[in-house]
Amino acid sequence: MITTLSEDGAPQLAPDPMPTRQEVAGFGFYLYLLSDGVLFASLFAAFAVLRSATAGGPDLNSLFELKNAYFETACLLTSSFTCGLAMIGADRRHLRQTQWLFLATVILGLLFLVTEVRELVSLAKNGFEFSNSAALSSFFTLVCTHGLHVTAGLIWLVVSMAQIRVKGITPAVFRRLICFSLFWHVLDIVWIAVFTFVYLVGIKP
Amino acid sequence: MFGKLTLRDIPFDQPIIMGTCLVLLVAIAGILAYLTVARRWIWLWKEWLTTVDHKRIGIMYVLLGAVMLLRGFSDAIMMRSQLALASHDHPGFLPPEHYDQVFSAHGTIMIFFTAMPLVVGLMNFVVPLQIGARDVAFPVMNAVSFWLTAAGALLINLSLGIGEFARTGWVAYPPLSELTYSPGVGVDYYLWSLQVAGVGTLLSAVNLVTTILKKRAPGMRMMTIPVFSWTALATNMLILAAFPVLTATLAMLTLDRYLGGHFFTNDAGGNPMMFINLIWAWGHPEVYILVLPAFGIFSEIIATFSGKPLFGYRSMVVATMVITLLAFTTWVHHFFTMGSGADVNAFFGITTMLIAIPTGVKVFNWMFTMYGGRVTFTSPVLWTIGFMLTFTLGGMTGVLLSVPPVDFTLHNSLFLVAHFHNVIIGAVVFGVFGGLTYWFPKAFGFALDERLGKAAFWCWFFGFYLAFVPLYVVGLMGMTRRLNHYDNPAWTPYLLVAWGGAMLIFVGVMLQITQLVVSIRTRHRRKVGADPWNGRTLEWSVSSPPPAYNFAALPQAETLDAYWVGKTTGIVRTFQVDGEIEMPKNSSLGFFLAFFAVLGGFGMIWHAWWAAEISVIAIVALLVRESWDEDDTLSVRPV
Numbered sequence: 001m002i003t004t005l006s007e008d009g010a011p012q013l014a015p016d017p018m019p020t021r022q023e024v025a026g027f028g029f030y031l032y033l034l035s036d037g038v039l040f041a042s043l044f045a046a047f048a049v050l051r052s053a054t055a056g057g058p059d060l061n062s063l064f065e066l067k068n069a070y071f072e073t074a075c076l077l078t079s080s081f082t083c084g085l086a087m088i089g090a091d092r093r094h095l096r097q098t099q100w101l102f103l104a105t106v107i108l109g110l111l112f113l114v115t116e117v118r119e120l121v122s123l124a125k126n127g128f129e130f131s132n133s134a135a136l137s138s139f140f141t142l143v144c145t146h147g148l149h150v151t152a153g154l155i156w157l158v159v160s161m162a163q164i165r166v167k168g169i170t171p172a173v174f175r176r177l178i179c180f181s182l183f184w185h186v187l188d189i190v191w192i193a194v195f196t197f198v199y200l201v202g203i204k205p
Numbered sequence: 206m207f208g209k210l211t212l213r214d215i216p217f218d219q220p221i222i223m224g225t226c227l228v229l230l231v232a233i234a235g236i237l238a239y240l241t242v243a244r245r246w247i248w249l250w251k252e253w254l255t256t257v258d259h260k261r262i263g264i265m266y267v268l269l270g271a272v273m274l275l276r277g278f279s280d281a282i283m284m285r286s287q288l289a290l291a292s293h294d295h296p297g298f299l300p301p302e303h304y305d306q307v308f309s310a311h312g313t314i315m316i317f318f319t320a321m322p323l324v325v326g327l328m329n330f331v332v333p334l335q336i337g338a339r340d341v342a343f344p345v346m347n348a349v350s351f352w353l354t355a356a357g358a359l360l361i362n363l364s365l366g367i368g369e370f371a372r373t374g375w376v377a378y379p380p381l382s383e384l385t386y387s388p389g390v391g392v393d394y395y396l397w398s399l400q401v402a403g404v405g406t407l408l409s410a411v412n413l414v415t416t417i418l419k420k421r422a423p424g425m426r427m428m429t430i431p432v433f434s435w436t437a438l439a440t441n442m443l444i445l446a447a448f449p450v451l452t453a454t455l456a457m458l459t460l461d462r463y464l465g466g467h468f469f470t471n472d473a474g475g476n477p478m479m480f481i482n483l484i485w486a487w488g489h490p491e492v493y494i495l496v497l498p499a500f501g502i503f504s505e506i507i508a509t510f511s512g513k514p515l516f517g518y519r520s521m522v523v524a525t526m527v528i529t530l531l532a533f534t535t536w537v538h539h540f541f542t543m544g545s546g547a548d549v550n551a552f553f554g555i556t557t558m559l560i561a562i563p564t565g566v567k568v569f570n571w572m573f574t575m576y577g578g579r580v581t582f583t584s585p586v587l588w589t590i591g592f593m594l595t596f597t598l599g600g601m602t603g604v605l606l607s608v609p610p611v612d613f614t615l616h617n618s619l620f621l622v623a624h625f626h627n628v629i630i631g632a633v634v635f636g637v638f639g640g641l642t643y644w645f646p647k648a649f650g651f652a653l654d655e656r657l658g659k660a661a662f663w664c665w666f667f668g669f670y671l672a673f674v675p676l677y678v679v680g681l682m683g684m685t686r687r688l689n690h691y692d693n694p695a696w697t698p699y700l701l702v703a704w705g706g707a708m709l710i711f712v713g714v715m716l717q718i719t720q721l722v723v724s725i726r727t728r729h730r731r732k733v734g735a736d737p738w739n740g741r742t743l744e745w746s747v748s749s750p751p752p753a754y755n756f757a758a759l760p761q762a763e764t765l766d767a768y769w770v771g772k773t774t775g776i777v778r779t780f781q782v783d784g785e786i787e788m789p790k791n792s793s794l795g796f797f798l799a800f801f802a803v804l805g806g807f808g809m810i811w812h813a814w815w816a817a818e819i820s821v822i823a824i825v826a827l828l829v830r831e832s833w834d835e836d837d838t839l840s841v842r843p844v
Contacts (some may be wrong), residue, residue, distance in 0.1 A: 028415040035445045042453035053474025131465030134474030174837040
C-alpha cells in the first residue's frame, strides 16, 4: 500500500501496482522449485533409510572416490558463479559478456556431468549396479535425478543461448533467463546437500 | 512393434468388460459422427481444445470429473452387487482377479480422476472471478494441466479394454505391487496414469498459488479475500508440498519394476514399510486437498443463502491454515497396526484428534452463519445442511478410529471404509454438487432445474446412509474390506441394505443426468442475469456467462464481501481501462503434450520403448517451440 492524496487533499491508501509479468513468472517458478525441493527431500529420505541396506555388499562410502566429488563440486559451484555473471551481463544487455559466460556455464556443467557419468559407469562395471541392493538403488536414483535435472538445465541453457543469438535479449527471453538462473542455483544447492549427505557423511577417518 | 502387447491382452472372454467397451466405443463414435455432420470440428478446436480461458478449462475439468464419476460409480455398484450375492456357495459374478481390479480402479478413479478434477475445475472457474483477476497467472500452463489430467484419465480407461488394471488397491502397497507379485501391466497402468496426471496437478498448484498471491485486483488485501479463495490457496499450497512426495514414491516403485531396483522389494535390502510411510505422507494431505475446497464452497453457499456475512471470517481463515499445517502431522494413523509401536502411535493419535478442532471451529461458524439469518432452502443449501450432518458424523467416526487400540480392531474393516466414504461423500461430493448448482448459472447463463436437483439430493442423502451405515455395523462385526466373498450369514442383511442404498444413489445420479438434460433443453426459459442468488462476492458482479476478460474494468475491492457492500451502499468503484485489454492467445500446447504423454505412457506400460522415446523427444521439441514464441497475447476491446 502506498499513500497518496485524493482529490480533496486527504491522504488515502493507493494499492500497490500490479506485479509485472516477470515478477509473476519468477514467483511461480520459485514455487515450482520449492516443490522440486520436496521431491529431492523424499529421495534424500529414502537414501537415509536405505543407505546401509547393502545386501551384504560394502559400505557405500568405501565405493566413492572423493576426488571426483570434489571436482564435480568445484565445477558446479563455479558454473553458478559464471551463471550469475552472465545474468549481470544479460541485465545490462551486454550480449557478448552474456553468451561467453553462459558458454562457460555449459562447459562446467558438462564437465560435471561427464565426471559423474564416468564415476557411475565405473561403479557399474565393477559390479555395483542399481539393481544390486536397496542402498545402490537409492544412491543411483538420488544422484541421477540430480544429474537429469542438470542435463535438462544444460539443454535449456543451450536453447536460451540460441534464442539470444537469434532474437537478442527480449523481455520474454530475459524473463526465462531469470527462471533458468533460479533453476541452476537451486541445483547447486541440491548438489551441496548430495555432496554432504551422500559423499561426506559416513566417511571413516 | 507394440512391445509385449498382443491381441490376447484384450479380454474378449469377459462379457462385462466387452459390453462396457462396446457401449463406450459406440458413444465415442456417436460424438465423432455428430461433430462431423454438424461441422463443429473447427469450433471444437478453437473454442475448447486450444482454449486457455480459466472458465472453459474449469468446465472441461468438471466434465471430465463427471464422466469419471460414472465409471467409478459403476465399479461401486458392481462391488455392492457382488457382495449382495456372494455368500456361502454362491461365488457371485466377479471372480477375485476381476473384483480386485474393480476395487482398485474404484479408488484410483474416484480420488484422482473424479474428486480432484471436480474440485480443481471449480477452483479454476471461480477463483480468478472472486479475486478480481482476468485469468490465472499462467493461462497456457493451466491448459497443459487440464490436458495432462485428461491424458492420465485416458490411460486408466484404456486399461479396461487393453490389458488389465492393478489388483493392489488404490495405494498399491509393495511387495504386492512389485514385479514379483504383480507381473502384469496393471500396476504399470496405475503408475503411468498417476504420474502424468500428477504433473498436471502440480503445475495447477503453482498456477493457483501465484494467481491468488500476485493477481488479485489492486487493493484486495489478504484478509478480504473470499473464503473459497482462501481455501483454494490452502489447498494448492498442500498440493505443492505433498504431490512431489507421491511423484517420488511412485517413481521409486516404477524404478523397482522397470530397472530391477530394490527400494521396496522383499529382498536385497528393500523396505516396503518405507513405501507405506511415504505414500501416506502424501495420502493424508491429499484428503485435505479434497476437503478444503468443499469447506470453502459451503462457506460461500451458506453466507449467500442466509443473507448474512459468514460468521467468524478470521477464525475460518486461521482454522483453514491450521488444518493445512496439521495435515502433515497425522499420516501414521493410516497404519497404526503396522508396527510403529505404542509411543509413535500415541503421538499420531493425538495429532489426529487435534486436527478435528479447527474443523469443529468451521462447523460452528457455519451454524452461526445460519443463526439469525433468513435462510432460503435452495438445493445448494440442502447439500450444505446434508454435509453438516453427514460430515460431522463421519468426522466423529474418524476421531474414534484415531484411538490406536480401537483402530487395532477396526483397521481395514468395513468400518474404516464407511468412515472415509462418510467424510468424502459428505464433504467432497456434497460440496461439489452444491458448488456446481450454485455456480452453474454463472458459467452458462441459465439455472438448473431446482425440483430435480432437490429430488437428486434426497436420493443421494438417504442413499448414502442406507449404503454406508450397514457397513459400519458389519465392520464392527468383523468384516474386512476388499472381500469378494464371505461366509458369515449375519452380515447378509446388512449387505443387502447397502446394495439398496447404492441403488438409491443410482436413482439420484439418474435424476442429476435428467436435471442436466432437461435444464439444457429448457434453457431459454431459465435464463439468469449476473446475480441470480443475491450473492456477496465479485463473481456475481459480471454477466452470466462472464466475458472472456471477466471484468471490463477491474474492481476496487477493499472490503470483505466487496460486491455486497457495493450493492448495499450503491457505491461501486473500478479501475478505469483506457482502450484495450491484453488477453492470452489460444494454444495447442496442452493438447499435443497430452497426446505424447498418452503415447509415451502407453509405450512404457507395454514396453514399446520406441513410443516412449519418440514422446520424450516430441515433448522436448514442443516445449522448445513454445519457449521460442513470444507473441502470445492479443488485445481485445471490452464491450
